Amino acid sequence: MRYLLLLVLLLAAADAQRRDEVWAELLPPGNGHGAVVASCTGCHSLKVVVNARRTPAEWAATVDDMIQRGAPAFPDEIEAMTAFLAKSFPATAPRLVNVNTARREELEKLPGMNPEAAARIVAARSQAGIVRNPEDLRRALGMEKAEFEKILYLFKYSD
Amino acid sequence: MRELVRGYLQRALSRRGFVESMVRSGFSLAAAQSVAGALAFAQQRAGADQPFTRTFRGTGGELLAEQLRAAGVEYLFLSNGTGVSPLCDAAVDRPDLKVILAVHEGLSVAMADGYSKAAGKTAFTMFSRVGIPNASSNMYNAMKDRSSLVIATDHIESLASGRDAHEDLDDTLEPVKEYTKWRWNIDAAVRIPEWTAKAFKLASTPPGGPTFLMFPRDMMTARGVQSEIYQPGTFDVPMSVRADAATIDKAARALIESKSPLILTGSEVWRAKAIPAVVELAELLAIPVTSGEQREGYRVSCNFPTNHPLFIGGYNPRPRYPRNVDLVLSLGGKLPDPGSGEPLIPRSVRIIDVRIEASDVGTDYPLYAGVAADVKQVAQDLVAAIKSMTTAERLKQIRGERLEQTRQYTTRVREARAQAMKAHWNDKPLTWERLGADINEVSERDAYIVPEFGTEGPKALTQFTFAEGEKTLIGRTSGAALGWGVGAAVGVKIGQPDKQVIAMQGDGGFLFGSQPMAFWTMSRYQIPVTTVIFNNRCYNETRERAFAEDGRQAQTGTDMLSYLGDPDIDYVKLAAAFGVPGEQVTTPDQIKPAMKRAAKAALDGKPYLIDALVGRTSSGSVKTLYPKLSIAAGRKRNV
Numbered sequence: 001m002r003y004l005l006l007l008v009l010l011l012a013a014a015d016a017q018r019r020d021e022v023w024a025e026l027l028p029p030g031n032g033h034g035a036v037v038a039s040c041t042g043c044h045s046l047k048v049v050v051n052a053r054r055t056p057a058e059w060a061a062t063v064d065d066m067i068q069r070g071a072p073a074f075p076d077e078i079e080a081m082t083a084f085l086a087k088s089f090p091a092t093a094p095r096l097v098n099v100n101t102a103r104r105e106e107l108e109k110l111p112g113m114n115p116e117a118a119a120r121i122v123a124a125r126s127q128a129g130i131v132r133n134p135e136d137l138r139r140a141l142g143m144e145k146a147e148f149e150k151i152l153y154l155f156k157y158s159d
Numbered sequence: 160m161r162e163l164v165r166g167y168l169q170r171a172l173s174r175r176g177f178v179e180s181m182v183r184s185g186f187s188l189a190a191a192q193s194v195a196g197a198l199a200f201a202q203q204r205a206g207a208d209q210p211f212t213r214t215f216r217g218t219g220g221e222l223l224a225e226q227l228r229a230a231g232v233e234y235l236f237l238s239n240g241t242g243v244s245p246l247c248d249a250a251v252d253r254p255d256l257k258v259i260l261a262v263h264e265g266l267s268v269a270m271a272d273g274y275s276k277a278a279g280k281t282a283f284t285m286f287s288r289v290g291i292p293n294a295s296s297n298m299y300n301a302m303k304d305r306s307s308l309v310i311a312t313d314h315i316e317s318l319a320s321g322r323d324a325h326e327d328l329d330d331t332l333e334p335v336k337e338y339t340k341w342r343w344n345i346d347a348a349v350r351i352p353e354w355t356a357k358a359f360k361l362a363s364t365p366p367g368g369p370t371f372l373m374f375p376r377d378m379m380t381a382r383g384v385q386s387e388i389y390q391p392g393t394f395d396v397p398m399s400v401r402a403d404a405a406t407i408d409k410a411a412r413a414l415i416e417s418k419s420p421l422i423l424t425g426s427e428v429w430r431a432k433a434i435p436a437v438v439e440l441a442e443l444l445a446i447p448v449t450s451g452e453q454r455e456g457y458r459v460s461c462n463f464p465t466n467h468p469l470f471i472g473g474y475n476p477r478p479r480y481p482r483n484v485d486l487v488l489s490l491g492g493k494l495p496d497p498g499s500g501e502p503l504i505p506r507s508v509r510i511i512d513v514r515i516e517a518s519d520v521g522t523d524y525p526l527y528a529g530v531a532a533d534v535k536q537v538a539q540d541l542v543a544a545i546k547s548m549t550t551a552e553r554l555k556q557i558r559g560e561r562l563e564q565t566r567q568y569t570t571r572v573r574e575a576r577a578q579a580m581k582a583h584w585n586d587k588p589l590t591w592e593r594l595g596a597d598i599n600e601v602s603e604r605d606a607y608i609v610p611e612f613g614t615e616g617p618k619a620l621t622q623f624t625f626a627e628g629e630k631t632l633i634g635r636t637s638g639a640a641l642g643w644g645v646g647a648a649v650g651v652k653i654g655q656p657d658k659q660v661i662a663m664q665g666d667g668g669f670l671f672g673s674q675p676m677a678f679w680t681m682s683r684y685q686i687p688v689t690t691v692i693f694n695n696r697c698y699n700e701t702r703e704r705a706f707a708e709d710g711r712q713a714q715t716g717t718d719m720l721s722y723l724g725d726p727d728i729d730y731v732k733l734a735a736a737f738g739v740p741g742e743q744v745t746t747p748d749q750i751k752p753a754m755k756r757a758a759k760a761a762l763d764g765k766p767y768l769i770d771a772l773v774g775r776t777s778s779g780s781v782k783t784l785y786p787k788l789s790i791a792a793g794r795k796r797n798v
Contacts, residue, residue: 042475048707052778064579065776068592068618070472072479074571075578095709159709 022133022157023047026096032084035077042072049085050156053093056086088153096156099131112151117141133157164396167198187403190532194400212352212387219348219379220245224253225388226355232283233257234653236271238264240287242313245379259653261680263673264290266646268297270680272306273650276459276633277607281307281363282650288312288373289326291334296640296672298338301369303638304426304459305516308369309358310339317346317375331373340368348381356389365398365533366427366516398515402532402540410488410511410528411544414444415557417486417509423451423474425492426637427515429460433535434627437462437490440538441469443545443554445562447481449474451492458637462491464626468566473617476503480568484508486527491515491534493637494522513537576621587746588774591693595619597750598661598691601758604629606659607651611635611644611668612693613700615776619663619693631658642672648688649677659761662690666723666730667698678737678766687761689754690734690741691769696724699775706779718782725783734768741768 023046027033040049054062060082067073073081097106099121107118124131124140131137137155138148163180166172172180174195181191215225223246227235235250235258237243250256261267264286271282286294291312301308314320315327323329332342341361343354351374358370414420428437441448441463448463450473463470471480474495478484486509487494494512495503502524504510509527514520517531530537549557580592599622608623608630610616616635625632633651636643648662669675669692681688702721706713734741740760744753750771757767775781791797 038479041477042479044707048778051707051709061583062777064582065618067575067579068590068621069614070617070621072472072475072568072572073575075575078575078578095714 020045020047023050025134026050026153026156028088028153030084030088032077032080032082035073035081036084039071039073039077039081040066043070050089051096052085052089053091053095054086054089055091056082058091059086059089094154097154098159099137099155099157100125101159110151110154112154131157164194164198167195168393189401189403194398196399198396211390211393213390214385215352215388216383216385218245218249219351219374219381219384220247221249222348222351222384222386222388223355223374223379224249224256226352227256227283228253229352229388229391230283230356230359230394231280231391234259234274234282236261236267236274236282236284236650238262238267238286238290240285240290240313242287242374242376242379243285246285259649259680259684261646262676264294265297265642265672266649266674266677266680268294268301268308268310269643269646270650270653270677271308271310272297272301272304272636272643273609273633273647274654275307275650276304276647277651277654280654281309281359283309283311285311285313287326288314288331291331293673295334295338297643297646298335298369300636300638300640300643302338302340304636305367306369307362307367309355309362309372310335310369311372311374313379314344314373314375316377318377320375332371335371338369339371342371342373344373345375345378348378348384349386351378351384352386352388356394360394360396364396365430366514367430398533399536400515400532401536402513402530406528406530407537407540407544408548410530411541411548413486413509413511413527414446414488414541415545415549415553419481419484420444420446420486420488421478421481421484422446422448423487423489423492423494424448424462425451425490425514426459426462427491427534428462431491431515431533431535433491433533433538434463436535436538436542438464438467440542440545441467443542445469445558445565446488447471447561447565451489451495458635458639459633461625461632464624464629465621466624466626466629468562468569471565471569472572472621474503480565486511489513490538493519494524496522585747586774588695588772589744589747589750591615591618591773591776592622593747594691594693594750594771594773595622595663597747598663598754599623599630601751601754602630602661603659605631606661607631607633607655608661608663609634609644609648609651610663611641611647612663612665613667613698614703615665615693615695615699641668642674644668645674645677645688645690646672646680648690649680649686652686652688659758660688662688664690664692665699666692666694666696666728667721669730670723670728675733675737678734678739678768681766682738685764687764687766689757689761689767689769690739691771692730693773694730694770695773695775696727697721697775698723699777699780702775702779702782703777706782707777713779716779716782717784717786718779719785722783722785725785730768730770739766739768741770744769744771 027046063082104118104122107113107121108115120141134152167177178191178195182188235256237258238261267284267286271284275282335342345354358372362370422441448469449471487504489512510524511528512520512526513530513534515533520529520531583590623630644664645662648660652660698721702718712719731741731743742753744750753769760767
């Protein structure tokens with residue numbers, strides 16, 4: 001019984017770590033990416049970042065606010081971080097769609113998606129039970145990496 | 160061990176016999192000698208030619224009062240209750256026992272806690288037994304902080320207890336079990352001094368913690384009881400326990416060998432007055448130091464000078480600096496919660512954990528070395544051991560570029576903070592950082608700051624310098640049960656009457672418990688505390704976390720739980736109702752003049768309130784939508 005409990009705890013820990021890694025994959029590349037990872041992840045998961053939608057002014061206020069709370073950013077990074085976040089997660093960007101729970105109609109309407117692609121996602125998740133990460137999704141859709149990049153930042157893999 | 164100590168103190172055992180018995184019980188020779196030394200000190204303080212006890216005849220209440228005097232108690236933090244009266248009767252003719260009345264039991268405990276922390280003494284509080292539920296949140300805080308408190312209540316008559324009768328439970332001690340280190344129901348008036356002395360001894364012996372005594376009414380009202388009062392110095396046990404030399408050598412060697420060490424500091428450092436010793440150790444090898452708490456948080460105290468170039472702020476499990484930490488030396492604090500995911504200190508890191516609280520050494524981490532000893536002694540012994548193992552040249556080599564790298568890191572982080580603050584310097588509503596910076600600037604250099612904030616707190620607190628000769632921080636408690644701060648600030652001011660005391664309080668926390676009623680006590684006894692409410696009309700932390708989860712509240716912009724506006728509370732009027740003057744501050748230029756008026760009030764012996772409107776920040780901060788509901792509108796009869 002004790003070993004079973006230990007196994008469950010270890011699996012839970014590994015699962016939490018995997019989920020964090022998946023959120024990191026949803027942070028696009030670009031100038032400021034490294035500073036965001038270095039400054040933000042001491043206190044919270046990147047989930048908070050990639051789910052956020054803000055105007056440039058709101059992102060500027062958020063970055064300044066987080067620095068006051070203890071985010072270890074450097075002076076010459078503030079501008080780049082703010083610009084990176086404003087570009088990657090603007091107020092106008094659609095919310096991330098959970099690829100594992102979205103309805104087929106919802107998937108079809110997303111930019112770059114079509115009924116065929118939506119059907120593949122539904123088939124993939126009903127077959128595997130869960131689409132765990134972007135690579136699982138790319139394979140299910142049969143897309144090349146460059147093509148998949150265009151829709152990568154539409155989806156999340158858990159809530 | 161208890162039997163051995165008793166035997167030694169009663170001279171049934173020689174010092175040698177005591178040490179040998181301790182060693183046979185599993186203690187190291189160094190630890191046994193250290194305890195023997197401490198006990199000898201206690202005996203010496205008692206005075207070899209002085210009696211250990213003094214005979215006294217009186218009521219139970221008088222016996223308690225006499226024992227409290229012998230314990231050095233000056234203040235009785237009381238809340239109303241018939242059963243407290245026998246002690247008050249005794250206090251009438253003992254003006255050295257000064258009564259501080261609070262109008263809620265939770266406040267009594269918070270005041271006693273603040274006093275104990277500020278004065279460095281064991282505090283006494285008493286209230287009615289039915290006040291235990293009211294007191295419990297701050298008893299929990301006190302237990303988590305290991306505060307030296309003796310908490311007492313009255314109790315039903317001895318022959319009537321245990322019947323679930325009027326204001327009674329089957330087992331009234333059970334509810335306080337988790338919040339106290341030791342607890343007892345007094346069932347013989349003649350033993351009131353003995354148990355009271357024991358409660359003080361256990362509460363004050365490091366690591367400390369609240370103890371609890373319950374006084375049945377017939378015990379307190381008994382008359383003509385002859386008993387022995389334990390004399391001062393006969394029931395305190397200074398604990399400067401040293402670690403054994405082999406462990407010190409092992410730890411010193413590991414510190415010398417480490418390529419990237421890190422020191423975590425906890426409140427035992429502050430309590431043991433070990434900050435200079437820890438600074439010397441950190442400087443010797445240029446080891447970066449963190450507060451031990453995540454982010455910039457503080458729980459009980461500030462344990463390393465915040466303006467020191469080696470101080471890098473809160474513990475960061477994914478640190479930007481130092482990278483690749485291979486050794487953590489945790490001094491006098493709980494190790495970071497291992498959490499449910501990856502442990503906050505990676506398994507590959509050597510952990511050396513030093514606590515006087517032996518049962519908590521290591522928490523749930525595998526240790527390279529565990530040390531149950533006084534943190535000051537250990538820091539001093541480590542310095543001596545490192546010096547004896549290395550040459551000055553080698554030390555210089557170890558320090559190498561680490562000091563300069565750390566200095567550069569802390570300087571750049573502080574510059575970024577200043578730059579970010581400048582961008583919002585004149586914001587309205589106020590930013591937390593501007594409010595903190597201005598309070599810091601106009602307050603006394605050696606003021607005591609008593610905060611009770613959530614995740615917004617670091618923005619204000621990092622504006623202050625907490626160090627020797629600078630400001631002192633007490634709070635927000637490691638238990639973090641809200642409803643502690645303003646009451647605690649009252650106790651801090653009583654413990655440090657010659658220091659400026661500023662309670663800094665989030666509005667959400669202020670509304671918890673009975674905090675506004677602390678103004679009554681301030682007003683009655685002329686306790687000039689300045690209370691600044693950081694008022695964002697919100698529980699910012701809970702809203703921020705809920706909205707970051709991107710659930711239905713975030714998706715619909717609905718704040719079900721955290722928005723505190725509508726109605727907007729008028730704290731100035733609230734304070735005025737208790738006779739405390741104050742004002743509201745809405746723009747940055749109003750902060751300093753308001754603080755100066757608060758200082759003027761303090762000069763006149765009066766408390767003051769500043770209700771400062773600060774902004775909400777982060778996820779969902781602009782949301783004030785909540786589900787409207789009118790019970791009145793749904794009535795069938797408008798009565």
